[in-house]
Amino acid sequence: MAEALVPAGQEEAAAEETHLRHHFATPEQQMDASTLGMWTFLITEVLFFGGMFTAYAIYRNMYPGAFASTSRYMDVVLGGTNTAVLICSSLTMALSVRAAQLSRRKDVIRFLILTMIFGTAFLVIKGFEYHSKWVEHLVPGFNFSYEPVYYQQHAQILFFLYFCMTGMHALHMIVGLGLLTYLLVQSWRGVFHSNYYSPVEMIGLYWHFVDIVWIFLFPLLYLIGHRG
């Protein structure tokens, strides 16, 4: 069917427009393969972060009191703001993919820039939080001291997990910003249109995944023990 739509001798031009590689029959098949491949990668990421979430679950179950006591050192306002910032960035990312699907080059660029602004804002806020953790002597292994003292040992485990998990998350954000920069350059050059937008879509999947990690980190790290 697909061949019949392209007059003889124009297959190459059509393949160039859709960036169709010779080992795929149709652009649809190529797109499905990209999506499956990206999800396979994201599942390895789920299990990578999942290891840390498992460690968190085990230690929280072992030392519930110490873990709950850390909540008053967490800034819920900054954490909540960052959650909202990331959700906004996910919306602009989804809108950017949509704009690419509709060949609206300017909208793609606009929404990519907005996504990058939200992503950067997240990292800046995170930086302020890290700074205050350092000032309050809550960096495990370096200058850790904790009130109440009898929780010091076990609260340190929570802060260790906090820095591992939010640190790996922030690293993923930085990688994401790099990928968005690449998308920005490519869309500036007018590479993407309704017949070819899979890089926007795939990097979008990555960006949403990083958002989901934070959706779990926020309640688990910031909202453990406000009650009572």
Place this chain on the structure above:
Amino acid sequence: MSAHHTPIPKVGTLVMVWAALIILTGLTSAASYVDVGEWNIVVALLIAVTKASLVVWIFMGVRYVTTLTRLFVVAGMVWLFIMILLTASDYGTRSWTYQAKPWANNPAHGLSR
């Protein structure tokens, strides 16, 4: 030759998901100040899973992908579940068999005293 056999999402749908995610963020923050004992973590995780599902289904477009890709997504969740379940079953049952000095009350060891 069009590549967009996947339907294009409506702006309204995307904005509604965004609004739902913001509201659920407020809800989970507010709920963290209400003590329901053992259910605290359940409520927090239920809201987080709901938010994640919205992102996966609408923003990540899993509603439009092939059955094979969907199978992969579900498989990923299953592996995660296995990892957490088996690790927890290890740590959760260690105390069942733990003795400070297993040989102390067991003459068969021949090591007592």
